[in-house]
Amino acid sequence: MGAFPDCPEPMKQQLAQLLSTAVATLQADGALPADLSVEIQLERTRDRKHGDFASNLAMMLCKAARSKPRDLAERLLAALPASDIVIRVEIAGPGFINFFLAPSAYHALLQQVLADGEKFGRSDIGAGKSVQVEFVSANPTGPLHVGHGRGAAYGATVADLLEAVGHKVHREYYVNDAGRQMNILAASVYLRYLDLCGETLTFPSNGYKGDYVWDIGASLHRKHGEALRHSTDEVFRDVTADEPQGGDKEAHIDDLIERIRTLLGETHYREVFDLGLNAILENIRRDLEEFGVHYDAWFSERSLTEGGAVERALERLKASGHVYEKNGALWFRSTDFGDEKDRVIVRDNGQTTYFASDIAYHMNKLERGYDRVIDIWGADHHGYVPRVKAALTALGDDADKLDVLLVQFAILYRGGERMQMSTRSGEFVTLRELRHEVGNDAARFFYVLRKCEQHMDFDLDLAKSQSNENPIYYIQYAHARVASVFRQLQDKGFSWNPENGAKHLDRLSESHEDELIVMLSRYPEIVEAAALNHEPHQLAHYLRELANAFHTYYNAHQFLVDDNDLRDARLNLIQATRQVIANGLGLLGVSAPDSM
RNA sequence: GCCCCGGUAGCUCAGUAGGAUAGAGCAACGGCCUUCUAAGCCGUGGGUCAGGGGUUCGAAUCCUCUCCGGGGCGCCA
Known part of the structure; x- marks a missing residue:
């Protein structure tokens, strides 16, 4: 225990050591095969009548020893070295070896708690290995909602726990600041701005409808007055009809984005875009900070494209021979690595996909030299895991270094009714509202009370009314x-x-x-x-x-x-x-x- | 159709890389405040661990099939 030279081995390790010594003795005697590799299992007993710790070792090894479990237990017991912390060892039931610890062992532990103070419970079993934990990483298209809260609390706690056992932890948030969703946000902001300028328009069904979009539109208006104003006729000219009007909502919003981009020019468009991005990102950052969730880095997706990392990842993939062209698009043959179908990485319009960025991002993570990389995703992304691992393998990286932890949804109920969690529609309960309703402590605790693969039912009324319980x-x-x-x-x-x-x-x-x-x-x-x-x-x-x-x-x-x-x-x-x-x-x- | 997660007490969930008689909270019922905070404690009731088959010394836990619930299967991000 390098970091804590004064603290003795934890009790469990001491007992395990005794058992492995006994096994080695029996192996030397020929009672057990010499080449047998033994993993000592020790567990806390459920009933103190069975002592403090129990081992099923004799039952595990009885076959190899060609002996009855209880007989083998007897021999192990005879070979057990003496120890200060053990007062008695018994054989019980089918062949359990039960350890009874001396009171002095517990007294020593008590004093150790007092001596170690806030360090008590920390260890260095992680041996300084570096781990990157990426979590939340919600699109900056709106405030965090209660669904994100679970990932935030879970990720932050996993990171803190890993640090507590001696890992070097790097906490990161992947900012999706490129791509279509952000363009939709920019367009939404601009249209709200036009509305504030006095234009009359029908907001696209696929736009972001939350109140915060109005706020950002208003700050755009404060900053530029009417300088960026274009008439509704101009903006909507030749744009594909929206779905409620019998058109296509996707084409409608894409046309609008292009139109707005052209009318504003790249500089002003970028300004609107960044205004939205920064406002929301700042909101998210503050929200998480107040929630006790801290990051070492906020990693920009755009920086991957602009820094050439995406290009480089594509080149490496091409060189690996797992890439082909079809229908004008570039495909990654992920089926070579067990994925269920191949995936597009460059669209026929020349744009790289989100997947391409993600390949570059994970390539980048591994290039940074972490011993382990942990991604914490919503369970809805589970189908995404095989293709990311496939890409890493194709690149010649060790995909086993990547652990993807999937967190199931928290299903929210209010007044007995299930609530939708859609950022797009603007109908959601924000993480901030939840924190204000039930408090940070209760929220953090509630989120990690269930294991991550367990679905979580969260009745807001109950959480609020029973907050004292x-x-x-x-x-x-x-x-x-x-x-x-x-x-x-x-x-x-x-x-x-x-x-x-x-x-x-x-x-x-x-x-x-x-x-x-x-x-x-x-x-x-x-x-x-x-x-x-x-x-x-x-x-x-x-x-x-x-x-x-x-x-x-x-x-x-x-x-x-x-x-x-x-x-x-x-x-x-x-x-x-x-x-x-x-x-x-x-x-x-x-x-x-x-x-x- | 294929893939992932779940199905344990009325409700919400634990059950530690299979282990000794299945646990907790809430809810229900009955007790405990001239004594360190009653946001507490003590006690009672409540279960075919979804169901069938298999693996072994031993299964809520592993394998397999069926049923039920949630989610995912885009040249979206």
Whole structure:
């Protein structure tokens, strides 16, 4: 443990070490095949009658040993080296090896929590490996809505967890600042501007209808007055009819974009475009920042095109021989790599597709030398995974370095009715509204309470009306209660002597105390599992259990007792509890208040 | 049609790379505040783990089929 030379190996690792020594001994004796590679499995027991940790090792190896599980367990037990932290080992059931830990092991752990403080639970098992995590990356065509919130909370927490276990994490937002959607936004802004100039027009059915588009149109008007105004007749001349008028909504908006572009000229058009882009991007940035979601980089899609990266990616693909021309377009033969069909990378009109940019982007990510690259996408993009991996493989890159984590939708209900989440129609609940309604803490916690592949039903009315019953308050309350106890210390004429407490931890003999200490000792294992499996919900659930153990203890026993030794020992315990809750909530981006 | 995710208590969900008698919250019911914050605690009831078949010492967990729900299958991004 290079980063923390003072802290002993976690209990679990120590026990695993004992078992592997025993296995090696049996292998030397010929009781087990020498070439057998053994993976030690140890797990927390569900019932303390079975000790603290259990291993199914004997049952796993009984075939290789040509022996009954219980017999093998006996031999393993005999070969087990002595250890300070183990008080007893038993064989139980079909052949489980159950470890009972010494109280001193738990007492040492308690002191370690106090000594490590906010570092407790962190580790360096990530060994400094670099990981890039890209998440949210919503198109800057409108404010973030509650659907994006899940990706934001999940991505931020996964990133923080990975950092906590020793990875070097780079958080990135991919800004889709090129492409058709942004042009539609620019056109929408311009049309709202014309409206404010006094023009009468029918807004395209495919335009962005949200109120924020009016706002951007208004700031365009403030800046330029009527200088950019063109008559409705001029703008809509020769434009394909919109769908409600019996035409084609896609052609209608595309024609409008071209028309507006021509009328404004490239400079002014770009100005309108950038005004929309920057206004929305700034809004998104602030929103995420307020949500406790921070980025190291905002990566522009346009920079890929302008910097020649797309061109370079296409050249490399061509050189790989997996590209062909058909119907005037350029295709990538992704079927060579298991994709279900080939994909266009340059359209017949000469424009590169979004996919082409994405190939260039992922090429760029790998060129930056990360050990791992994690993309967090909405589940609706799942079909996209094979083609991106196919492209990386075709480029000669290691596609296995890329992990795509798919986050299922949060389905929003209000008044029992399902709500649509369409940026285009302007009908959506923004992330900001949600944060204001239920608070940042509750929102962050709620989003990571379920594993990412689980669909999420989110009843807004319920979240609002029951905000006091949200589990987050239960956890925060436990933290506040500890703080409150310490505030009461002086009022009662006591003081806390942690050194004295450390000397009398054996006074913590109540079953509630025992259970709480065991819960605390699990924390490093939980952080590790949550990080490596990208499952923040494990930490969220753990914290609830920890809070439960604390509340139960709180109700059963008085901490501020007259007995100095017992009082100090109990204060050590609850201070450690407070520390672990604060650390865990911190990793989830949730505050740990001292009073509520 | 093909692909991805899900189906566990009335509701919302956990179940740790198969492990010992299936858990929690909410909802329901019954208790606990002259004592460190009752946003709390204690207790009760509630389940053919969607269904069939298979794999093995052992399956909610792995394989397979069926049924149900959500999403995806563009020269859109």
